[in-house]
Amino acid sequence: MNLQRIHYVTQRYKRLQGLSNLPFAFCLLAVGLRDALRLDGQTITLLELPGAFTLRLIDLVGLVALGLMASVIVLRKPIAATYQNRYGYVESKPLPAWAWFLAFALLYGALFGEASVPSVSLFALTMSLLLGVLWQTHHLQIHYAAMAVLLAVLSPLLTHPVAAPVVSGGVVLVAGIFDHLLLVNTFTQGDD
Amino acid sequence: MEPFEELTSLDKLVHEPARLAIMTALAACERADFLYLQRITGLTKGNLSGHISRLEKGELLTVEKDFDGKIPRTTLALTEKGRETIVAYWEQMERLREAVDRWRPGEAPA
Numbered sequence: 417m418n419l420q421r422i423h424y425v426t427q428r429y430k431r432l433q434g435l436s437n438l439p440f441a442f443c444l445l446a447v448g449l450r451d452a453l454r455l456d457g458q459t460i461t462l463l464e465l466p467g468a469f470t471l472r473l474i475d476l477v478g479l480v481a482l483g484l485m486a487s488v489i490v491l492r493k494p495i496a497a498t499y500q501n502r503y504g505y506v507e508s509k510p511l512p513a514w515a516w517f518l519a520f521a522l523l524y525g526a527l528f529g530e531a532s533v534p535s536v537s538l539f540a541l542t543m544s545l546l547l548g549v550l551w552q553t554h555h556l557q558i559h560y561a562a563m564a565v566l567l568a569v570l571s572p573l574l575t576h577p578v579a580a581p582v583v584s585g586g587v588v589l590v591a592g593i594f595d596h597l598l599l600v601n602t603f604t605q606g607d608d
Numbered sequence: 609m610e611p612f613e614e615l616t617s618l619d620k621l622v623h624e625p626a627r628l629a630i631m632t633a634l635a636a637c638e639r640a641d642f643l644y645l646q647r648i649t650g651l652t653k654g655n656l657s658g659h660i661s662r663l664e665k666g667e668l669l670t671v672e673k674d675f676d677g678k679i680p681r682t683t684l685a686l687t688e689k690g691r692e693t694i695v696a697y698w699e700q701m702e703r704l705r706e707a708v709d710r711w712r713p714g715e716a717p718a
Contacts, residue, residue, distance in 0.1 A: 417629045422648055426636035429644075504644025505681070508637040603647045 425602045429506040431554060432599045436495045437592025443484035444585030450477040452578045503603055518546050539580035540571040543587065559594050563587045614704045621666050622697045626651055627659045631686070631694045634669060639685035660684065668693055 425432060453474040521542075548564035550556055567574075567587060574580040622631055629649045634640060646656050663669045668690035672683045686694070 417625060417649060419629060419632045422629055422632050423636045426633045426640065426644075426648065429637070503647050505641040505676075505683070506637045506644055507639045507683075 421602055425599065426506060427508065428554065428556065429599075430496070430508060431556065432595045433496065433499045434592035434594065434596030434599070435498070436492060437588050437595070439484050439487040439491050441585045441589035441592060443481055443488065444581045444588060446477055446481035446484055448578050448580075448582035448585060450474060450481055451581065453477060455578065499599075503599070518542070537571045537574035537580040540567045540574040540584060543580075543584040544568040544571065547587070547591070557594060557598065559591060563591060614700065614707055618700060618704075619693065619697055621662065621668070622693060624659075626655065627663060628697075630656075630659055630663065631668065631690065631697075634684060634686045635691060635694045639683050642682040642684065645684065663690070 544564045544567035547560050547567070551558075551560035551564060567584065570583065571580075574583055622628055626649060630645055633645060633648050642656070642660075645651075645660075646653060649656065651659070660669070660671065664671055667687055669684050669686050672685075674681055674683065
């Protein structure tokens with residue numbers, strides 16, 4: 417029994433439930449896709465009904481992004497319940513409110529705002545700040561620090577409106593997969 | 609205190625590896641359920657129950673039984689005494705480690 421790992425995983429059990437990152441990650445990726453379609457300028461029409469209603473691809477992707485944004489909240493409980501049924505329940509101190517606020521401000525900015533200025537991507541810098549602060553205050557795994565540094569370093573290159581949400585979405589996705597694997601590996605070792 | 613004296617004075621209730629793992633997990637959170645402790649320690653149900661009974665008897669943890677919907681759930685939490693005991697145990701282990709570092713075989717006791 418690895419006592420250090422038992423302590424680490426128990427203290428961060430909810431934070432390590434990486435599948436809960438997936439809606440947020442896919443939402444960022446959908447935002448990137450919507451912006452790519454908007455910049456492309458070509459409006460692909462998916463459905464045209466007699467009358468005024470037309471459904472374009474960009475509208476559909478925007479709706480999917482909004483749906484995924486809502487699913488960040490809606491899917492929290494079912495995902496937590498899946499982990500609880502499989503690995504059990506741990507009550508610990510919740511994620512601070514400011515972290516949720518920052519995450520949603522980031523998403524809101526990505527969906528409805530101009531998230532970059534000419535010289536540096538504010539979106540990537542905010543994401544880097546969020547990951548770095550979470551890593552420092554919650555003593556998370558080292559990949560959070562590595563991704564925070566990577567996003568900060570790449571922020572001057574991510575000024576294209578599509579780049580920042582796509583790279584940030586990828587980072588959240590990878591972080592979630594690493595966290596989930598740590599949790600699964602810990603319990604698999606316990607089975608031996 | 610000599611390292612060997614320190615070693616003999618360790619709290620046996622906590623020093624046993626399975627119970628130490630249970631205490632370590634519970635010290636890292638507010639409370640956890642039986643399933644989590646079983647998964648994280650890798651103990652069997654019977655073995656885990658036995659160790660929990662001993663710790664409960666020593667007033668180091670409390671056991672609560674309730675329902676999560678229709679599913680019965682057993683939740684465990686360290687008592688104040690339990691938290692103090694695990695902190696004292698790790699402090700004692702640290703002192704022991706330092707004493708072993710200083711100790712030279714054949715040296716007269718202080």
